[in-house]
Amino acid sequence: MNEVAALAASPAGEDVLLPALEGVVRETFGARSTIAAIRRMTAKDQTSHACHVVTVRLGTREELTLFFKDYSSYKGRRPGMKERSERELRVYRDLLSGTDLGTARYYGSLWDQPQGFFGVLLELVPGTPVRYCEFPYWLSAAGWLGRMQGYFARHSTLLEKRDFLLRHDEHFFHSVAEKAARSVLERSPELARRLAPVLSEYDRVVKILASPFTTLVHGSYGAGQVLANSGVEPPRLCPIDWEFAGVGPALYDLGVLVDGFKTPRLDELLDTYRREATAHGVPVPDNDTMKLVIHCCRLHRVMHHLSRCMERNYPDTAVSSLMDMSDQLSKVVL
Structure with a gap:
């Protein structure tokens, strides 16, 4: 002893x-x-x-x-x-x-x-972050979301009166954009003027993101936050780091996971999610609508990063890159 x-x-x-x-x-x-x-x-x-x-x-x-x-x-x-x-x-x-x-x-x-x-x-769950795994594990991570959402659709009372969860609703998405506007203005009035046209139409983005079907969202469902254990059959997927969990639109986490992918792999990820979600009773829109929502999720994440550009003292190159992404995405969704 x-x-x-x-x-x-x-x-x-x-x-x-x-x-x-x-x-x-x-x-x-x-x-x-x-x-x-x-x-x-x-x-x-x-x-x-x-x-x-x-x-x-x-x-x-x-x-x-x-x-x-x-x-x-x-x-x-x-x-x-x-x-x-x-x-x-x-x-x-x-x-x-x-x-x-x-x-x-x-x-x-x-x-x-x-x-x-x-x-x-x-x-203690053994595993490798999906970001370091072969593409099939990314597909499994997309499918896991469908299963998880199906579980909470069947047990919806579990999410009731959970004040500790963030609320990914219209107020939440607007508040992030408003903080981005203040932070960018503090950084550079010139950049603020560049961002203004995007923010003037941002209500459209919020309406698209604030889906009527809500579920548990991880809040930061990147491939680095999902462990894959290939030592068991079938391989075990284990999302970690739930500090930003909330109640929000079903496609929010998927948008984080697939960020950066293009066709044909993007379509494979969306199809895998669709199969699992549909099999577990979760309503899923068509692929064109899903892609629009995902673009809106990307724009929201850009706003989130811009909202922290002063707090985190981002370098000029990073802020410039975020502004370029905002311009590109706004042309798609606005």
Whole structure:
């Protein structure tokens, strides 16, 4: 038990982690199960927060390996980090738990307000981000969205009264555009004049994005936020990093995933999503309409980045590139 004692006595919230692990072990292996040793290592892939792989060895020599995301480790001044952390924890605990969608299993959370220690314990899911995988895994990621949306269409009450979720509605899309206008004006009055014609017609984009069919959205469903585990059959897809989760239009996440693709691969991605979504009872428009919505999603993401150009001190080249993208997309959707 020396390793356990050392863990309990060490700093950085370990005295909170140990009781949480004991609770996980009792729930997973039975009330009489005891911990013989604990090993904690820094995870290979880090996020905005410190992440650790925690291996618990029982007296029976069984082992349980967990992924520990330490929300309290973030030391920056970025606004909204506390809300983002709480949102992700509650998505895992309240929405994804028991869904059989392949997401990481939720084991528990740690919260010690006096110490300011806050984190979540999840299943350690082996896998490679889809962005580094062959194209078939991208297709699987598109299909996963259809299955996930079908699940929440069948269990729509799960999304009711979830105030921790962002609302991707008309107000949300307009607010991002308005923040972009202020940020660009602060950066350059000349660029603000260039952006003005796009913003004057932006209500059309908002109307297209604010679909009447809403579902759970990941909010940042890029290929770097989806793990693919090819070691099981069928391969397991596991979306991670749910800090921007919300309720919004079904095509929002798809628009993030397929950004940058062109025909014929774009059509393959859309067709794969359509098959899975339709099979699970999710209404899907025709491909031309889907492409229009996806272009609107891209324009919204451009506005999102422009809205942060001063806060993040983007270089002039990056802002110029974003303005060019805004001009190009506005010609398609406006």
